[in-house]
Amino acid sequence: MRTLKYLFNYTSAVKHVWVNYDPGVPTADANNEGWMRFGASSSYQNLRTMLHEMNHTFGTGTISWWTGTAISGGKYQPTNANLILQQINNNATAQLSGDSQHWWPYGLNQNAEVSSSWDYVYNCLIIEAMRKDGLPAAGTYNP
Incomplete structure (x- = not known):
């Protein structure tokens, strides 16, 4: 799976994830416990969405550290x-922007945000740096 290639090559994060198909989900969603769901729309069944939802399993937009520490005034x-x-x-x-759920640039929030495979690499590098910053749901940072 290409998602794992990016995560293994550009992060040291380890997370057990349960991936489910749920036709009632309009797009896709995930939580920091590792549950990920994809809906019936094939436009969201792709690498971009998988990496974006992995960000949520790692804690972006799904834990109190995100809104209580990482994001303030719309900035990381x-x-x-x-x-x-x-x-x-x-x-x-340059400074990352964010809200209660997402971050940008390189947060892979929409398919239109991907212009090359480098965007996937940048996403992973930023997630790894967030782990170094203390993103707790992504496990202990090990350089």
Whole structure:
């Protein structure tokens, strides 16, 4: 599975995930306990959606650390993920944006956000940096 290739190559995260098909789910969803559901729409049954939902199993938008520590004023506050974004974008002032559930850029929130396979790599690198920042549901950071 290509999703695992990206996660194994660009993160040290380990998570047991239960993937389910549920035609009642309009798109896809996941929680930090590792439950992931995909609906009947084939437009969401893809690598982009899988990586995006993996972010939720790791804790983005699904745990109190996200809204209580990471996101404030619509911006991601911890240091490491923003440093990675700055390197990716070659912009010393770049900062991740976020809300109660999602983050961007490279959060893979919509199919239109993917322009190349590098977007998947960047997503994983940012998740790894979020783990270094303390994203607890993604397990202990091990460089």
